[in-house]
Amino acid sequence: xxxxxxxxxxxxxxxxxxxxxxxxxxxxxxxxxxxxxxxxxxxxxxxxxxxxxxxxxxxxxxxxxxxxxxxxxxxxxxxxxxxxxxxxxxxxxxxxxxxxxxxxxxxxxxxxxxxxxxxxxxxxxxxxxxxxxxxxxxxxxxxxxxxxxxxxxxxxxxxxxxxxxxxxxxxxxxxxxxxxxxxxxxxxxxxxxxxxxxxxxxxxxxxxxxxxxxxxxxxxxxxxxxxxxxxxxxxxxxxxxxxxxxx
Amino acid sequence: xxxxxxxxxxxxxxxxxxxxxxxxxxxxxxxxxxxxxxxxxxxxxxxxxxxxxxxxxxxxxxxxxxxxxxxxxxxxxxxxxxxxxxxxxxxxxxxxxxxxxxxxxxxxxxxxxxxxxxxxxxxxxxxxxxxxxxxxxxxxxxxxxxxxxxxxxxxxxxxxxxxxxxxxxxxxxxxxxxxxxxxxxxxxxxxxxxxxxxxxxxxxxxxxxxxxxxxxxxxxxxxxxxxxxxxxxxxx
Numbered sequence: 001x002x003x004x005x006x007x008x009x010x011x012x013x014x015x016x017x018x019x020x021x022x023x024x025x026x027x028x029x030x031x032x033x034x035x036x037x038x039x040x041x042x043x044x045x046x047x048x049x050x051x052x053x054x055x056x057x058x059x060x061x062x063x064x065x066x067x068x069x070x071x072x073x074x075x076x077x078x079x080x081x082x083x084x085x086x087x088x089x090x091x092x093x094x095x096x097x098x099x100x101x102x103x104x105x106x107x108x109x110x111x112x113x114x115x116x117x118x119x120x121x122x123x124x125x126x127x128x129x130x131x132x133x134x135x136x137x138x139x140x141x142x143x144x145x146x147x148x149x150x151x152x153x154x155x156x157x158x159x160x161x162x163x164x165x166x167x168x169x170x171x172x173x174x175x176x177x178x179x180x181x182x183x184x185x186x187x188x189x190x191x192x193x194x195x196x197x198x199x200x201x202x203x204x205x206x207x208x209x210x211x212x213x214x215x216x217x218x219x220x221x222x223x224x225x226x227x228x229x230x231x232x233x234x235x236x237x238x239x240x241x242x243x244x245x246x247x
Numbered sequence: 248x249x250x251x252x253x254x255x256x257x258x259x260x261x262x263x264x265x266x267x268x269x270x271x272x273x274x275x276x277x278x279x280x281x282x283x284x285x286x287x288x289x290x291x292x293x294x295x296x297x298x299x300x301x302x303x304x305x306x307x308x309x310x311x312x313x314x315x316x317x318x319x320x321x322x323x324x325x326x327x328x329x330x331x332x333x334x335x336x337x338x339x340x341x342x343x344x345x346x347x348x349x350x351x352x353x354x355x356x357x358x359x360x361x362x363x364x365x366x367x368x369x370x371x372x373x374x375x376x377x378x379x380x381x382x383x384x385x386x387x388x389x390x391x392x393x394x395x396x397x398x399x400x401x402x403x404x405x406x407x408x409x410x411x412x413x414x415x416x417x418x419x420x421x422x423x424x425x426x427x428x429x430x431x432x433x434x435x436x437x438x439x440x441x442x443x444x445x446x447x448x449x450x451x452x453x454x455x456x457x458x459x460x461x462x463x464x465x466x467x468x469x470x471x472x473x474x475x476x477x478x479x480x481x482x483x
Contacts, residue, residue: 074448074450098442201407204408208363208365213309236470246478
């Protein structure tokens with residue numbers, strides 16, 4: 001865990017919906033006022049376009065299990081579970097505790113992440129009720145745009161427009177999620193990365209959590225184009241209670 | 248809340264973590280090792296520099312070295328070191344615990360804590376207020392009443408993002424085994440602990456009702472790491 005974090009210290013890029021400690025490593029400084037560079041939408045990437053949709057799909061039961069693995073069983077067993085279909089996310093299991101577990105795909109990574117659209121990425125997370133009411137809608141929208149075959153630039157513009165017009169909600173107070181699956185996969189560079197929690201706020205530059213400073217378990221990610229700030233707290237155990245790697 | 252979780256919490260922090268379970272409530276009723284305030288000197292740290300160092304140990308050096316540092320004197324907290332990054336570090340004493348905590352007056356407790364700027368503005372005033380009432384010789388019941396009135400009339404509104412570090416390896420948070428636990432604390436309006444999945448098996452999140460009287464929830468996240476970067480035990 002620590003090594004993964006330390007390995008990425010100093011890298012600063014701009015990005016959008018961040019769902020990985022791997023990605024958070026890129027953006028460790030802005031809480032203390034360092035401006036992020038502008039997005040390079042034409043970055044060359046390993047995955048310049050969407051792969052065939054089948055490559056993003058999963059066995060339904062495997063996807064349910066993977067989604068649930070994002071949080072301790074005590075939380076995820078009563079959560080609603082979504083699975084990705086050809087036309088977007090569908091409810092596979094009704095929940096009763098307000099949490100929603102879902103496996104996000106690589107289009108939720110920052111737009112300039114080289115692994116954006118990597119069909120192998122699997123990013124399980126369980127959103128708490130405030131996040132399920134607010135932040136999850138961003139996952140739905142981005143997924144719809146990706147499945148509709150829009151380019152990255154078109155996706156970016158559509159999401160920006162939606163927030164500009166206030167058609168998309170900002171994070172509710174207390175919005176957070178668990179991302180503690182041992183099976184999560186962030187792609188070639190970061191693999192399974194680390195277990196962590198994520199907390200979302202309407203964009204702010206002045207919370208000063210000490211994010212990204214040496215020794216701090218806190219990281220920050222400023223979304224773009226969404227006016228959202230994400231704080232990531234690295235934790236030491238996977239959702240099954242086993243210890244995460246420390247080197 | 249399961250017995251295992253309750254045990255973990257009780258071991259984790261008497262200053263800041265909660266006595267929620269029936270087991271511990273029974274302990275509180277049947278065994279009160281600290282029924283009243285001890286002599287003031289027992290709560291003070293005679294070595295000012297030691298208190299400064301302990302306060303700073305709550306957060307990684309990259310944060311605490313530029314933080315304002317408070318030390319406790321006979322008349323309240325005093326600024327020992329001016330800061331420049333907006334954080335404030337201090338060493339809390341036992342009276343910052345929940346009012347029903349049996350260690351509320353434990354003179355051995357030392358809770359190093361570093362507040363981020365939103366917490367400085369909206370949480371630290373409670374530390375000042377409780378400490379002021381304690382040093383004025385008020386009883387626990389008087390303090391409890393006083394803090395309720397303070398929260399209602401004088402306490403600034405809770406700011407979003409209020410947050411503290413408690414990652415000191417040298418903290419003494421309880422007489423129970425372990426005495427300590429590396430964690431972060433998030434402050435929110437009162438809500439159901441289930442909203443954050445707090446207190447359930449294998450969750451790194453716990454609810455601490457430290458400021459329930461003040462209308463504020465405190466969610467704790469175990470970091471598994473001390474402020475010096477070494478690994479801290481996490482007993483899920």
